[in-house]
Amino acid sequence: MKNFKSLTIMLVIVLMASATGFSQAKITVKGSDTMVILAQRWAELYMKSNSQVTIQVTGGGSGVGITALINGTTDICNASRPMKQTEIEKLKGRYNTLGVEIPCAKDGVTIFLNDANKVNELTLKQISDIYTGKIKNWKELGGNDAEIRLYGRENSSGTYTYLHDEVVKDDYASTVQSLPGTAAVVNAVKKDVNGIGYGGAAYAVGVKYAKVKKDANATGYVPSAETIGKGQYPITRYLYMYLRNRPTGETKKYVDWILSPAGQAVVTEVGYFPYK
Amino acid sequence: MTLALYGYSQKQVVDSLKEVLENHQGKLNSLDERVLVNEADLGKLNKIKVSGYVQAQWESYGADLEKSNGYSNTYYIRRARVKFTYEAADGVKFVLQPDLSTGNLALKDAYAVVNLPKLKNLTLWAGQMNRPDYEVEYSSSSREVLERSRVVRAIYPGEREVGVKLEYIGVKIPIKFQLMAMNGNFTGTQQKDVDSRKDLMARLVYSIKLPAAGIGIDLGPNVYYGGNLSKTNKYFKNSNGTLDSLKSAWTYLDKNWIGAEAQIYADVLGGLAIKGEYMAGVNSTPSSVAASATRAQMIASPSLYNNFSGYYVYFVKNIGPKNQFVAKYDYYDPNTKLSGDAAGGSLYYKTWTLAWQYYLNDNIRITLNYEMPKNETNASNPTDKKDNTLGVRIQAKF
Numbered sequence: 001m002k003n004f005k006s007l008t009i010m011l012v013i014v015l016m017a018s019a020t021g022f023s024q025a026k027i028t029v030k031g032s033d034t035m036v037i038l039a040q041r042w043a044e045l046y047m048k049s050n051s052q053v054t055i056q057v058t059g060g061g062s063g064v065g066i067t068a069l070i071n072g073t074t075d076i077c078n079a080s081r082p083m084k085q086t087e088i089e090k091l092k093g094r095y096n097t098l099g100v101e102i103p104c105a106k107d108g109v110t111i112f113l114n115d116a117n118k119v120n121e122l123t124l125k126q127i128s129d130i131y132t133g134k135i136k137n138w139k140e141l142g143g144n145d146a147e148i149r150l151y152g153r154e155n156s157s158g159t160y161t162y163l164h165d166e167v168v169k170d171d172y173a174s175t176v177q178s179l180p181g182t183a184a185v186v187n188a189v190k191k192d193v194n195g196i197g198y199g200g201a202a203y204a205v206g207v208k209y210a211k212v213k214k215d216a217n218a219t220g221y222v223p224s225a226e227t228i229g230k231g232q233y234p235i236t237r238y239l240y241m242y243l244r245n246r247p248t249g250e251t252k253k254y255v256d257w258i259l260s261p262a263g264q265a266v267v268t269e270v271g272y273f274p275y276k
Numbered sequence: 277m278t279l280a281l282y283g284y285s286q287k288q289v290v291d292s293l294k295e296v297l298e299n300h301q302g303k304l305n306s307l308d309e310r311v312l313v314n315e316a317d318l319g320k321l322n323k324i325k326v327s328g329y330v331q332a333q334w335e336s337y338g339a340d341l342e343k344s345n346g347y348s349n350t351y352y353i354r355r356a357r358v359k360f361t362y363e364a365a366d367g368v369k370f371v372l373q374p375d376l377s378t379g380n381l382a383l384k385d386a387y388a389v390v391n392l393p394k395l396k397n398l399t400l401w402a403g404q405m406n407r408p409d410y411e412v413e414y415s416s417s418s419r420e421v422l423e424r425s426r427v428v429r430a431i432y433p434g435e436r437e438v439g440v441k442l443e444y445i446g447v448k449i450p451i452k453f454q455l456m457a458m459n460g461n462f463t464g465t466q467q468k469d470v471d472s473r474k475d476l477m478a479r480l481v482y483s484i485k486l487p488a489a490g491i492g493i494d495l496g497p498n499v500y501y502g503g504n505l506s507k508t509n510k511y512f513k514n515s516n517g518t519l520d521s522l523k524s525a526w527t528y529l530d531k532n533w534i535g536a537e538a539q540i541y542a543d544v545l546g547g548l549a550i551k552g553e554y555m556a557g558v559n560s561t562p563s564s565v566a567a568s569a570t571r572a573q574m575i576a577s578p579s580l581y582n583n584f585s586g587y588y589v590y591f592v593k594n595i596g597p598k599n600q601f602v603a604k605y606d607y608y609d610p611n612t613k614l615s616g617d618a619a620g621g622s623l624y625y626k627t628w629t630l631a632w633q634y635y636l637n638d639n640i641r642i643t644l645n646y647e648m649p650k651n652e653t654n655a656s657n658p659t660d661k662k663d664n665t666l667g668v669r670i671q672a673k674f
Contacts, residue, residue, distance in 0.1 A: 071638040074596045086443060092539075093418040094635075096547030096592050098485060098492040155322070171366040177281065244597075245543050246490050 031065020031078035034200035062158025080158030108223025111210035133173030151197035202271030328358035338662035368448030408454035427586025427608035475502025490543030503528035509563035512579035515613035532559020556585035600633035
């Protein structure tokens with residue numbers, strides 16, 4: 001028994017020591033489509049001045065990124081929503097950690113309307129009623145007598161989940177056309193005068209932002225550095241990076257750079273807002 | 277004339293092009309409609325999730341187990357589960373999970389989960405499901421050793437029960453509260469309860485997060501309150517091993533215990549967890565003697581009423597992303613009031629288990645597991661039984 005105990009202790013020491021030797025010259029980043037352009041820009045700039053590091057960025061949605069983090073197929077997961085308790089439980093079960101949550105930018109979930117749409121302002125309740133199918137015609141909102149066409153994201157999207165949990169708070173209408181990425185949503189609304197979509201602020205090119213109001217008596221705001229900074233825009237959220245363990249080596253250097261003024265300047269350049 | 281003919285010809289070309297365009301527009305509209313129909317159908321399919329796992333295993337047994345089993349080692353399928361989850365609507369879920377392992381076709385889970393309206397974090401569960409206990413609820417596909425602790429297997433046989441459960445998961449306050457009312461006697465086969473009294477079980481877990489230190493702690497108490505109906509026999513053997521009697525048969529024997537659990541997760545050169553639970557109380561086993569039995573027969577087969585206690589502690593260390601080392605110690609004494617020769621067959625067990633997990637990929641896990649139970653010795657069992665078990669399991673999960 002004594003020998004057995006000694007053997008066990010030695011085995012644990014050797015393995016713990018070996019765990020410190022993992023190198024991370026290649027960093028994989030996966031997840032939020034909202035954050036893809038931001039993550040790609042970060043990676044491009046960082047690799048320019050750190051040629052020893054390769055950073056591979058892919059999208060797929062926050063849910064896909066979190067699954068990849070749990071499955072061990074990505075080093076960093078980008079997510080436009082916080083991790084759910086069930087996801088943290090899976091991380092605990094597999095890696096015995098809670099994961100590391102790093103807020104790295106802010107975003108206003110933007111409601112996209114076609115430029116020709118007469119409607120300019122929506123309350124949170126109206127957005128909910130539109131996406132649950134209770135409001136079906138633009139006429140009910142002071143617009144043209146035309147059916148509202150709904151564009152949205154797939155359920156693996158963090159923005160889909162965030163809007164559902166914070167604004168819609170009920171089942172999305174079955175008429176919502178799910179599109180693979182915010183760029184596709186913007187494109188659909190750009191071509192459809194009666195369309196409405198949602199997504200990250202950085203993608204709104206060729207469509208207009210709806211002003212969003214907390215309720216009918218409140219002032220409407222579009223997402224901007226000022227309205228988000230002051231907490232006025234009602235659908236403001238953090239964008240996150242998640243890791244399984246506290247970062248070390250090259251991953252830590254990369255994360256530190258993202259949170260530095262240089263990394264946060266990229267956030268503004270891309271169209272999002274600094275996390276502080 | 278030529279100009280007129282040219283103009284006529286141009287008009288024909290334009291008309292023809294218009295016709296082609298309209299034709300294509302029609303086709304596109306029809307494709308659009310088909311895509312929408314397909315999307316709606318796919319949406320329905322998305323509501324069904326199928327997952328599962330197969331555990332193929334080889335085990336080698338110590339000499340005493342070899343004698344009782346008749347073989348020293350065996351290959352077998354420990355579990356072969358398929359889990360169907362149907363999310364009918366937001367907050368409404370149905371789960372069905374059969375076990376299809378060899379000679380063991382059994383329904384493991386069959387329940388519905390409903391989010392109570394306007395109480396977003398409160399869910400109502402109804403059907404056949406796990407009892408609310410940490411090691412019971414921790415899936416066999418994730419568990420770090422091959423089998424659950426001896427005490428958990430003894431007081432929660434088959435893990436499942438039939439009943440209803442309320443579960444609250446706090447958002448602002450990080451708590452989880454579970455309250456379950458159940459038949460209380462389920463062993464995996466009987467369709468209905470065997471007595472009228474319903475057992476109650478409650479569990480509270482409070483989560484503490486210390487992100488700067490990379491530490492998370494879940495801890496809390498649990499309680500079980502129930503009973504077993506002694507239908508035919510008023511005689512029972514109490515914890516002291518002496519014969520006692522109830523006023524009459526058709527009386528409930530207590531089945532009550534309390535417990536406490538804690539799981540500590542720390543990010544120390546990769547993940548590390550220390551997880552444990554302690555439980556103690558009284559458990560009973562009703563006599564199976566016939567109502568027509570003689571007094572002597574009843575006295576010979578009394579119900580059992582024992583004070584028990586047990587606990588387990590896991591130490592789990594992740595070694596890089598693919599390997600995991602596990603050491604576990606568990607203790608179970610089915611009768612805390614008696615020891616030595618007086619304990620007879622109710623021996624306590626102290627069990628060390630060492631295991632190594634290798635995650636080949638997302639779907640495949642290989643486990644090497646060595647279980648070393650050490651039993652209490654007395655006149656009837658003068659030596660520690662040779663019942664160590666070496667196991668190798670390959671688990672495929674999808």
